[in-house]
Amino acid sequence: MSGLHLKDLSKRFGNFTAVDDVDLTVPHGTFVCILGPSGCGKTTLLRMIAGLEEPSAGAILLDDEDMTPVPTHKRNLGMVFQSLALFPHLTVGENIAYPLRIRGVDKNGQRKRVEELLALVHLPGYAARPVSKLSGGQRQRVAIARALALSPRLFLLDEPLSALDAKLREAMQVELRQLQQKLGITTIVVTHDQREAMTMADLVVVMGEGRIRQAASPIEIYRKPADAFVADFIGSTNLLEVKADRAGRAITLGQPIAGLSLPKGMASGLVSIRPEDVHLAGSANGAFRGKVTFVRDLGGTIETFVEVGGTTIVAVTTPRERGDIEAGTEVGVTLPAESCVVLKQ
Amino acid sequence: MRREPPRTIADYTPLAFPAIMLIIFFVVPFSTMIAVSFFRRQQGGFYTPDFVIDNYGRFLSAFFGGVLGFSLMLAIMVAVICVAIAFPFTYLLTKTSRRVQIVWLVCLLSVLSLSEVIIGFAWSTLFSRTAGITNLLVAAGLMSEPQALLPGFGAVLTGMVYQALPYTILVLYPALVRLDPTLLEAARTLGASPLRGFINIIVPALRNTIVATLIMVFVFALGSYLLPQILGRPRHWTLSVLITDQAIYQSNMPFAAAMAVFLVLISLALVGLTLLVGGRREATA
Ligand SMILES: Nc1ncnc2c1ncn2[C@@H]1O[C@H](COP(=O)(O)OP(=O)(O)OP(=O)(O)O)[C@@H](O)[C@H]1O
Ligand SMILES: [Mg+2]
Numbered sequence: 001m002s003g004l005h006l007k008d009l010s011k012r013f014g015n016f017t018a019v020d021d022v023d024l025t026v027p028h029g030t031f032v033c034i035l036g037p038s039g040c041g042k043t044t045l046l047r048m049i050a051g052l053e054e055p056s057a058g059a060i061l062l063d064d065e066d067m068t069p070v071p072t073h074k075r076n077l078g079m080v081f082q083s084l085a086l087f088p089h090l091t092v093g094e095n096i097a098y099p100l101r102i103r104g105v106d107k108n109g110q111r112k113r114v115e116e117l118l119a120l121v122h123l124p125g126y127a128a129r130p131v132s133k134l135s136g137g138q139r140q141r142v143a144i145a146r147a148l149a150l151s152p153r154l155f156l157l158d159e160p161l162s163a164l165d166a167k168l169r170e171a172m173q174v175e176l177r178q179l180q181q182k183l184g185i186t187t188i189v190v191t192h193d194q195r196e197a198m199t200m201a202d203l204v205v206v207m208g209e210g211r212i213r214q215a216a217s218p219i220e221i222y223r224k225p226a227d228a229f230v231a232d233f234i235g236s237t238n239l240l241e242v243k244a245d246r247a248g249r250a251i252t253l254g255q256p257i258a259g260l261s262l263p264k265g266m267a268s269g270l271v272s273i274r275p276e277d278v279h280l281a282g283s284a285n286g287a288f289r290g291k292v293t294f295v296r297d298l299g300g301t302i303e304t305f306v307e308v309g310g311t312t313i314v315a316v317t318t319p320r321e322r323g324d325i326e327a328g329t330e331v332g333v334t335l336p337a338e339s340c341v342v343l344k345q
Numbered sequence: 346m347r348r349e350p351p352r353t354i355a356d357y358t359p360l361a362f363p364a365i366m367l368i369i370f371f372v373v374p375f376s377t378m379i380a381v382s383f384f385r386r387q388q389g390g391f392y393t394p395d396f397v398i399d400n401y402g403r404f405l406s407a408f409f410g411g412v413l414g415f416s417l418m419l420a421i422m423v424a425v426i427c428v429a430i431a432f433p434f435t436y437l438l439t440k441t442s443r444r445v446q447i448v449w450l451v452c453l454l455s456v457l458s459l460s461e462v463i464i465g466f467a468w469s470t471l472f473s474r475t476a477g478i479t480n481l482l483v484a485a486g487l488m489s490e491p492q493a494l495l496p497g498f499g500a501v502l503t504g505m506v507y508q509a510l511p512y513t514i515l516v517l518y519p520a521l522v523r524l525d526p527t528l529l530e531a532a533r534t535l536g537a538s539p540l541r542g543f544i545n546i547i548v549p550a551l552r553n554t555i556v557a558t559l560i561m562v563f564v565f566a567l568g569s570y571l572l573p574q575i576l577g578r579p580r581h582w583t584l585s586v587l588i589t590d591q592a593i594y595q596s597n598m599p600f601a602a603a604m605a606v607f608l609v610l611i612s613l614a615l616v617g618l619t620l621l622v623g624g625r626r627e628a629t630a
Contacts, residue, residue: 052530072533073542085531089549099535150536 002063003027004049004154004186009058011044018044020210022058026203031180032188033197036207037233042190043082045207046156049188050079062153077154078147082162084139086131086146092118093127096146103150117145120179137168144176148183155180155187161196173199194234198222206230222274228343231272238275238313242342243268250342253309258287259337270343277339278315280304280325281332288313288333295327306333382602392599400603409587409604413611416567416583423505423566424559430506431513432521432555436547438514439521450518453511461508465575468504469495472576500576505569509562516561520554556623560616567612584608 004026011019019041026032034042047053049060051072060067067075087095096117097110105113111127118124121141126134131142140160147155160176161169177200180187191197197204198218205215206229214226225231228239242250244262251257252271262269290308297319304315304325313333325331351357385395403409438449459467471477472494482488494500528550532542548555570585584604592601 050530050534052533071538072530073536073538075534076536077534079531079534081527081531083525083527085525085527087528087531087546087550089552098532098537102536102541146535156534 003030004188005061005064006045006049007059007061009045009048009060010056011041011048011053012056017210019048019055022207022210022212024205024212024215026186026188028063028186029184030186030202031177031200032186032203032205033201034188034190034205034207035194035197035233036192036213038192040207041210042192042207043158046079046158046188046190049154050077050156051075075154076150076152077156078150078152079155080140080143080147080157080160082158082160084143086139086143088132090131091127092123092129092131092134092142095131095142096127096149098146099149113149117149120148121145122175136164137172140164140172144179148185151183151185153186155185157187157189159190159192161191162193169196170199176200204234206233208233224341225272225343228270228272228345231270231341231343236275236314237272238278239343240271240273240311240313241268241345242271250340253288253311255288257335257337257340260335260340260342262342266342266344269345271335272341272343273335273339275303275314275316277336278313279334279336280306280315280317281334287335290331290333292325292327292329292331295325304331306331308333378602379606381599382606384599386597386599400599401607403600404604404607409584412582412584412587413608415581416585416608417611417615419501419505419573419581419583420563420566422502423509424562426502426506427509427513427562428517428555428559431510431517431558432548433543435514435517435521436543439518439524450515453514456511457515461569461571462575464504464508465572468500468507468572469575472500472503495576496578496581498577498581501573501581504572504576505566508569508572509565512565513558513562516558517554520551524551553623556619560619563615564612567608 004024006022006024006026009019009022010017022045034045036042044053048055051067051070055068058068062075087098090098093111093114096114097105100110100113114127115124118126121144123138123141123145126138126142131139134142140163144157144160147157157176161172164172173196176189180200189196189200201218203215204218204221206213206221208229214221214230216224216226221230221234225234225237231237231239240252242252242257242262244267245251245256248261248264249256250260250262250271257271260271288308290306290313292304293307293312294305296303296305300318301316302319304317306313306315315333380394381392382400383396383398384392385397386392386400404413438446441449474491474493477491477494479488479491479494483491524547528546529539529542532546533539537545567583568585570583570589573581573583573586585608588601588604588608591597591604
């Protein structure tokens, strides 16, 4: 099968397991985001794919070829480091031409390819600038252009946008995604920003404590998180403890959620429901009765904090679909069964 | 950081201490030396104030020219060899664990505590025929009989490199420790073997450090006057040896001072030239 296959990959540093038995298949041309909290082993996993770190166990297959014993410089991949690692003594053009120079491309060929790449990352005419004279976003683009110079089989980026300000970051996310689609190159981006992952990825891999918690499309990760860790990490969510009654109905906060039952054999668990799926009714005629404790009006959306039986449920609505609900009023809270995701505890 | 420019004399007081030290320990002795270099020598060891340039005129001879050339060549060779050995060594050292680094650095510091005399005699033993390293080679069957490796140019060079190497490593260490380790990794992902990446990324990225270190070792080696005498023949004696000889054994202070001043000027000129060439290359890059 064409694409990247990580087979039971592990990395131990002494007694500490940084990456634990990771198994992942990435079809050719996929944009993957590896997402997870700090220290969960994202960088270590990426460095193993690049050959900069030797796996303690497992194998890395690229287009069915075992890459594990191949040294980094023969893997033909492009990598963008968190520090960018631009060569300080070279100009923009020389930085981008470095991999070409190593392959013995002649001066003319180098110049043409550099021009092409600079156009690709929207920096035409920058070849002669020293890298020290560039802004953060420009340095970013140079690093990307350099990594793409040899049309690599695999494009790896370690938190490439973390040093940029919020606005530039969003612009670069879109740009990076468009670039990847244009080139059709298999791309793996490490990030701990879930918005970034949702914006760019075909496949989101959520990691926690060295293991893959879930690997799926962004919308599936969001709608159907595999466990409480993923639900909590991706976006904000309401996590409620549920128990099954004798008929298997889901009971939470002392009352059933209409139309929701727990899978057979599951006595208790958690229900995750996104704030935007929670419905509020002005008069207290919903399934749950609660008291509004706090309202945060963000202009475009309104977050309402409702206390139901000692637990706070957050609802997000647009101003239009929401009546006049103020702090201190009694409201009815509906949790639509189709939006509830039942998770193991 | 922005500071107010100094306004009153009192604002300059922090400079007083370094200024006084510089005057006492550098400006005064050096001026004295320059003055003495123009004095007239008295038969019997003393000199009287005067203004003669014979002292300088005297070494415009083929002999002193040869010694000066040899001294500079030796110092340059020592500097180049030291940096060529120390740079890769220090780079590899920074890649090892903290513990290994500390052990190495402590050992290097302890070598610094050896005086030039001890180093000279240690090497003269090691290079001797009766107790030297050639005996080991004979024992290993690589040589038929032990040989004396001194006196000779190789022995002088070895001793001086040995003496200057710890300084070189200690000067290079801070710069190499601070170097971004992802530079070489980036080169590797771009298709360069580790050795190639080291040569065309790490070395040029630290060019200024390397030039500064070369100059430091060069100046350091220029002042060496015991090792050439212990390990070399008279034709391996450097200008520093001759200066010592004139000053102490021939009691010709004015001539010794003139040679010293000349040596300082020549080395300053060389250092300036290096910086100029380096600066120009920087500007075109
Ligand atoms: N060379 C190493 N020696 C020992 N432990 C290491 C080494 N490299 C990484 N680790 C440990 O492995 C764990 C995972 O590190 P890693 O850098 O992969 O995390 P990460 O997910 O990239 O985190 P972040 O988001 O902060 O970059 C960390 O606990 C780290 O301390
Ligand atoms: Mg990381």
